[in-house]
Amino acid sequence: MTFELPDLPYSKDALAPHMSAETLSFHHDKHQKSYVEKLNSAVNGTEFAGKSLEEIIRATAGKSGESGIFNNAAQTWNHTFFWHSMSPKGGGAPDGALARQIDRDFGGFDKFRSEFLEKGKGQFGSGWVWLVLANGKLEVVSTGNADTPIAHDSQPLLTCDVWEHAYYLDYQNRRPDYLESFLDNLANWAFAAEEFANQGEGSRTAARRYQDAQADYARSGKADDAGRAAQQALDGSEGKSLEEARRKTAGSSG
Structure with a gap:
């Protein structure tokens, strides 16, 4: 199969002023497109041709000889998940079952928010910060470079990209401001709640x-x-x- 660059789930100016159309254009049309193209080239004629992204990611995770395939497959997957982790009507706090689970596992939304911000600010260099469900408990984790929770048997619910290309045009070196804006204005809690509701096999x-x-x-x-x-x-x-x-x-x- 040939992987294609997925469309954004909103227009490129829909997240402004918190994320500009220029940032989304470069990020989606240049960066993610490059990952997709490199992935197609890397898997062509190999045992991974015809497999899904998740199958490729799990089969190549931790294998030094397959790092090129893993990195491009994981970055393709991570970016698609990131687009859905944002919404023009996002931000604030979740409600319902996800909110109750956050209260149980973090001691309240404010404590979750603080941990998410600290993990994102503390990620050295490029990477991602995630809200995941692991062994029945919510956790905030950060992953370096292309790494992704699905390579480690965790279920992602929400992610924020902390590679510099995700925020530098809008926030320059102010990663903390970018992370706060993501949580306050963009985080798609409806999407995260659906992922949480669909937890388990078959989600x-x-x-x-x-x-x-x-x-x-x-x-x-x-x-x-x-x-x-x-x-x-x-x-x-x-x-x-x-x-x-x-x-x-x-x-x-x-």
């Missing part, structure tokens, strides 16, 4: 539904058209099941 993130649908149709020789249709079907429709997406993509593929 499908918005990013995974797109990737899985594309992988399924690659096996039937309809990857490109169906992958684009899957993205269109899933954008803004995070409650739709994979089966519904399959019906839509099957109908559009001819």
